[in-house]
Amino acid sequence: MSIKNQLLAVFAAIFVFISVASLTNVKKTPTGFPLSTQTQLKYIYLSFDDGPLNGSENIDSVILAERLKINVFLVGEHAEQTRQLGNYYNMYEQNPFVESYNHSFTHANNKYALFYSNPSNVLADIQKNEQLLHLRYKIVRLPGRNMWRIGTRRKDDGTSGSAAADLLAKNGYHIYGWDLEWQHNPKDGSPVQTVDQIQKEIETKLEDGTTFTKNHIVILLHDEMFQKKWEETELKQLIDRLRQHDNYIFEHLRFYPDNQYD
Ligand SMILES: [Zn+2]
Numbered sequence: 094m095s096i097k098n099q100l101l102a103v104f105a106a107i108f109v110f111i112s113v114a115s116l117t118n119v120k121k122t123p124t125g126f127p128l129s130t131q132t133q134l135k136y137i138y139l140s141f142d143d144g145p146l147n148g149s150e151n152i153d154s155v156i157l158a159e160r161l162k163i164n165v166f167l168v169g170e171h172a173e174q175t176r177q178l179g180n181y182y183n184m185y186e187q188n189p190f191v192e193s194y195n196h197s198f199t200h201a202n203n204k205y206a207l208f209y210s211n212p213s214n215v216l217a218d219i220q221k222n223e224q225l226l227h228l229r230y231k232i233v234r235l236p237g238r239n240m241w242r243i244g245t246r247r248k249d250d251g252t253s254g255s256a257a258a259d260l261l262a263k264n265g266y267h268i269y270g271w272d273l274e275w276q277h278n279p280k281d282g283s284p285v286q287t288v289d290q291i292q293k294e295i296e297t298k299l300e301d302g303t304t305f306t307k308n309h310i311v312i313l314l315h316d317e318m319f320q321k322k323w324e325e326t327e328l329k330q331l332i333d334r335l336r337q338h339d340n341y342i343f344e345h346l347r348f349y350p351d352n353q354y355d
Contacts, residue, residue, distance in 0.1 A: 282317030
């Protein structure tokens with residue numbers, strides 16, 4: 094065999110070796126299972142708006158006992174109303190499973206069109222709330238609006254507030270809407286969707302990838318769901334069922350990915 098042919102044979106052998114090595118590396122995980130059967134992690138962000146409210150103390154003790162990560166979007170005006178509500182705010186601050194974020198100081202006084210007609214007032218209201226409640230993160234849910242501003246991605250709910258959301262994003266705020274709401278009956282606090290229904294909606298959305306960010310779902314819930322004894326609540330039933338999925342993780346919104354592909 095000529096030197097040229099010998100060299101060619103060596104290169105061919107190296108090529109085959111690298112190809113086989115890379116194939117085995119790409120297709121197998123360190124544990125030897127093919128990637129396709131690996132379980133994709135799915136993140137669930139439970140969020141509660143408008144606190145602190147009467148009854149917030151139930152949430153605090155339940156969350157601590159359950160060791161369940163939740164997110165609360167707080168309204169500063171409520172915390173200022175009574176000393177008791179102010180104490181609830183302090184309670185959240187000391188609970189490592191609860192993270193407090195910004196839902197504005199006034200909650201737009203529930204006059205949304207007027208509130209959003211003046212974006213700089215919206216910014217001032219959010220900043221006032223941040224200072225009053227000593228909020229650590231620039232994470233906002235706009236009152237009365239399901240709008241998103243995360244990194245370069247955005248979504249509006251079709252009503253006024255777009256310019257205000259843009260101004261907040263320009264000032265470094267991340268704005269979170271929600272992918273799914275577990276609605277409740279305002280009269281007695283009972284949930285509109287059954288536990289079965291809401292569980293199926295969550296699982297379907299996570300599997301279909303129809304959330305704002307794939308594999309991440311933000312759920313809007315209401316404090317009223319804590320009115321009953323915890324063991325009897327629909328929320329506990331839901332949490333217990335979701336916890337049966339090994340790949341579902343309850344998380345705080347500050348860990349929500351900025352990028353669709355994080
Ligand atoms: Zn609200």
